[in-house]
Amino acid sequence: MRPVAAILRKDLVVELRTKESVPSMAIFAVTTFVIFHFGLDRDRLEGELAAGVLWVTLLFAAILGINRLFVAEREQGGFDGILMAPIERTSLLIAKAGALFSYLLALELIALPIFALFFLSDGFWEALPRLLVVAILADFGLAVMGALLASIAVHTRARDLLLPLLLLPLTVPVMIAAASATKPLLSIPMETSGVGKWLAVLALYDLIFGLLAYAVFDFLMED
């Protein structure tokens, strides 16, 4: 775990110092809420529409952070430095996924209360604990797939284009499960039936794609 901790710590220090990822993700999310607020011409949302607006916004905001995930490694030569070190190369994947997971949690800590302010009448605080469980499971899947695909896209010239093209289809199951789990939580009155099933789908996605990413990352980093 030492190399994972070293890379993760380095990434978090750089992010705290440069503030390049989380603030831009948060600003994007808030701006998108404003656009939805006026575009839908609705003061209040509930159920599936609320869940859809929330998760689509969070996914697109996440893409901003994912795009920048390996930029320091690419632009400042860190890839060579890390790949030459006597460590398992999957340490890089785990650390990057860990950093992205932290960024997503920070984003949600900012975005969720603002979403509630714009769109929810009441019941937000009641739904929040369950909403956080959904978010954590969805973030894990997004973080793993985001780190894996960013490591591929960063070596290409068209990475800004390539990353969403690869990421969006592969995260459709996460979005369906996260939105479906969120829908009853944002209904009025709040429901809890059916949430467990979608949480299990998210956990299964995390497990399968986590193992898949772990298995292929070494190969992707080869030469």
Added chain:
Amino acid sequence: MEVEQVEPAQQPVSAGSGEAILLGDVTRRYGEREALRAVSTRLAVGHTLAVFGPNGAGKTTLLRMLATLLIPHEGTLRVFGSDLPREAHRVRPLVGFLSHDPLLYRDLSGRENLLFYARLYDVPEPASRIAYLLDVTGMGRRADDPVASLSRGMAQRLAVCRAVLHRPQLLLLDEPRAHLDPQAATAVDDLIGPGSDATRVLVTHDLEHGLAEADQVLALRDGYVVADAPVDQISASDIRGVYGGSVT
């Protein structure tokens, strides 16, 4: 997920105890273009190989293969008895690579960068090792400044610290004195110069300096070996021919 640490570094290899590097008909391609073509050479432990050749000759490709960053497409590549790329995990702890790029994060300070690499290489007592290297290279005073604020020469001094941080037995040096003033070049000599006790592969266009430090010379052109000889069997004018004409 638990990450297993790879095997620890091999025991130090003393000078004269065998071959540090063995290349047998190594070919490396980038797409259709062959950057190295059937390159063969060998280097004894503790010796210095000076690699000369014009731009695009394959010098950097050779260094990057020895650094385990590129795999050979054909031929045999062995470092301290370990086959590459199959046993790269054995070779990595033994290699220090000083490349064109300092491999330092601009938003971290020099000390933070070195501490980061010390963690990756599991360097014992990293703080004292880093303090020693910063002192030797004269970077102690600016060690806590962000790398982005340093001159290219200062970044190169930090890059030297990074390359030798884990006490590598094989130093891969690509124009190591680039950007260094004479005082700094002298300062880093103990770490990466002939007195470093490491086996060295030195890529340079500075013929006099390169020949003065070398035990063996390898000259490349268009990926081919055009000269491979002990330093006392090759002259500066021969090497100049590699750049401007044929080697006699």
